[in-house]
Each structure stands twice: as C-alpha cells, then as structure tokens.
Amino acid sequence: SSMEETVKTTVAENSIVVYSKTYCSYSSQVKTVFKRLEVEPLVIELDELGSEGSQLQNVLEKLTGQYTVPNVFIGGKHIGGCSDTLELYNKGELEPMIAKANGK
Amino acid sequence: SSMEETVKTTVAENSIVVYSKTYCSYSSQVKTVFKRLEVEPLVIELDELGSEGSQLQNVLEKLTGQYTVPNVFIGGKHIGGCSDTLELYNKGELEPMIAKANGK
Ligand SMILES: N[C@@H](CCC(=O)N[C@@H](CS)C(=O)NCC(=O)O)C(=O)O
Ligand SMILES: N[C@@H](CCC(=O)N[C@@H](CS)C(=O)NCC(=O)O)C(=O)O
Numbered sequence: 001s002s003m004e005e006t007v008k009t010t011v012a013e014n015s016i017v018v019y020s021k022t023y024c025s026y027s028s029q030v031k032t033v034f035k036r037l038e039v040e041p042l043v044i045e046l047d048e049l050g051s052e053g054s055q056l057q058n059v060l061e062k063l064t065g066q067y068t069v070p071n072v073f074i075g076g077k078h079i080g081g082c083s084d085t086l087e088l089y090n091k092g093e094l095e096p097m098i099a100k101a102n103g104k
Numbered sequence: 105s106s107m108e109e110t111v112k113t114t115v116a117e118n119s120i121v122v123y124s125k126t127y128c129s130y131s132s133q134v135k136t137v138f139k140r141l142e143v144e145p146l147v148i149e150l151d152e153l154g155s156e157g158s159q160l161q162n163v164l165e166k167l168t169g170q171y172t173v174p175n176v177f178i179g180g181k182h183i184g185g186c187s188d189t190l191e192l193y194n195k196g197e198l199e200p201m202i203a204k205a206n207g208k
C-alpha cells in the first residue's frame with residue numbers, strides 16, 4: 001500500500017525515527033533519551049494525525065510486528081519500543097548505533 | 105457537582121483506588137506494583153467510560169490538581185501518579201500506608 005511505502009521511505013531517509021503519541025510518558029522517555037544524546041529524531045505524533053495516525057499504527061504493526069508506541073527506528077532498522085531503547089542506551093549500545101546511522 | 109461527589113465517595117470507601125487507562129504503560133506499572141503487594145485496588149479505566157471518562161478526568165484535576173493518569177489514592181489520600189507511587193514503593197513506604205488504610 002502507499003502508506004507502507006511512506007513508512008519504508010521515512011525510516012530509510014531519516015537516521016532516527018520515533019512514532020509517538022504526545023500524551024504518552026513512554027514516548028516522552030524515548031524522546032528524552034535522544035535529547036540527552038544531543039540528536040534529533042524525526043518524531044511522528046500519531047495522535048495528532050487523526051485517522052491517518054491509526055492507519056500508520058496499523059501499517060507499523062504489519063511492517064514490524066509492533067503495534068504499540070513508541071516505535072523506534074535507527075538507520076532504517078526497527079529497534080523496538082521504550083524498554084528496548086532504554087536497554088540499548090543503558091548498555092552503551094545506542095550511541096554507536098546512531099553514529100553509524102549518521103555515517104560517522 | 106454529582107461527579108465530584110462520586111469521586112469523593114469512591115476514594116473514601118475503597119482503600120486503594122487507581123484511575124487508569126487500559127492502553128497506558130504507566131498505568132500498567134502502577135497496577136503491577138499493587139499486584140506484587142498482593143492487594144487489589146479498585147481500578148477505574150477512564151478510556152472504557154466514553155465521555156464519562158473524560159469528565160472524571162476533569163473532576164480529578166479539579167479535586168487533586170492532577171489531570172494525568174494513573175491517578176492513585178490510598179486510604180482516601182491522593183498519592184499522585186506512577187513516579188510518586190513507585191517512589192513510595194522503593195522507599196518501603198507504600199506497604200505501611202496500605203496496611204493502615206486497611207485498618208491493620
Ligand atoms: N513494552 C513496550 C510497551 C509499549 C506500550 O504498551 N505502549 C502503549 C502506550 S504506553 C500503547 O501503544 N498502547 C496502545 C496505543 O496507545 O495505541 C515499550 O517499552 O515500548
Ligand atoms: N509523571 C507522571 C506522568 C503522568 C502522565 O504524563 N500521564 C499521561 C499518560 S502516560 C497522561 O495522563 N496523559 C494525558 C492523558 O492520557 O489524558 C506520572 O508519573 O504518573
């Protein structure tokens with residue numbers, strides 16, 4: 001579908017992508033992690049996109065197996081949600097991943 | 105208002121009350137804490153109550169200053185949200201509070 005293509009293009013063209021909801025504390029936690037690392041993800045707030053937001057959420061589930069937010073991609077690779085991102089951060093593995101995605 | 109009275113009665117008559125949303129991980133964390141303590145809060149899932157849910161959320165803000173979920177009461181006293189509850193739990197202060205509310 002064209003929305004699947006949109007998501008694939010988005011995550012291919014942006015080193016860090018976070019599908020998020022503005023009112024969600026787990027989404028906020030992930031955004032805070034990237035802020036601490038002084039990098040700026042492309043953040044897509046699904047709750048601000050009306051019906052397109054729920055369509056995107058369904059497409060993400062189809063593409064990644066993950067329906068929940070936050071849904072995180074680095075260098076085009078599906079990372080997971082809040083727990084996955086925090087785990088990588090705490091293990092010191094997130095930063096190298098970001099650097100690689102940025103071609104450094 | 106009658107909804108304010110409903111909330112006041114609810115938190116007065118139930119030793120632990122959690123105003124929650126079913127899809128919210130912060131709400132789940134709080135429910136997990138009480139499960140670990142082998143106590144059963146009265147859980148009110150605001151997202152399952154349609155427009156009454158948002159009215160309750162507004163009333164809670166008026167009564168407690170807190171609009172967000174989870175919104176936790178023990179022994180009729182407003183405890184706060186997820187962070188507040190976890191802090192009390194980690195300090196070992198939550199259990200005594202619950203015991204007291206249960207008249208033990
Ligand atoms: N363990 C997952 C939990 C993700 C989760 O349950 N997310 C909730 C919001 S906190 C969700 O997407 N619920 C369904 C929805 O909001 O549509 C993580 O760490 O990201
Ligand atoms: N620091 C607060 C955060 C509470 C919070 O931001 N809750 C969000 C959901 S995770 C909320 O209620 N957002 C508005 C809404 O869902 O109506 C806590 O620990 O409980």
Ligand code: FES
Nearest residue numbers: 024025026128130
């Ligand atoms: S909606 Fe509460 S943590 Fe995501």
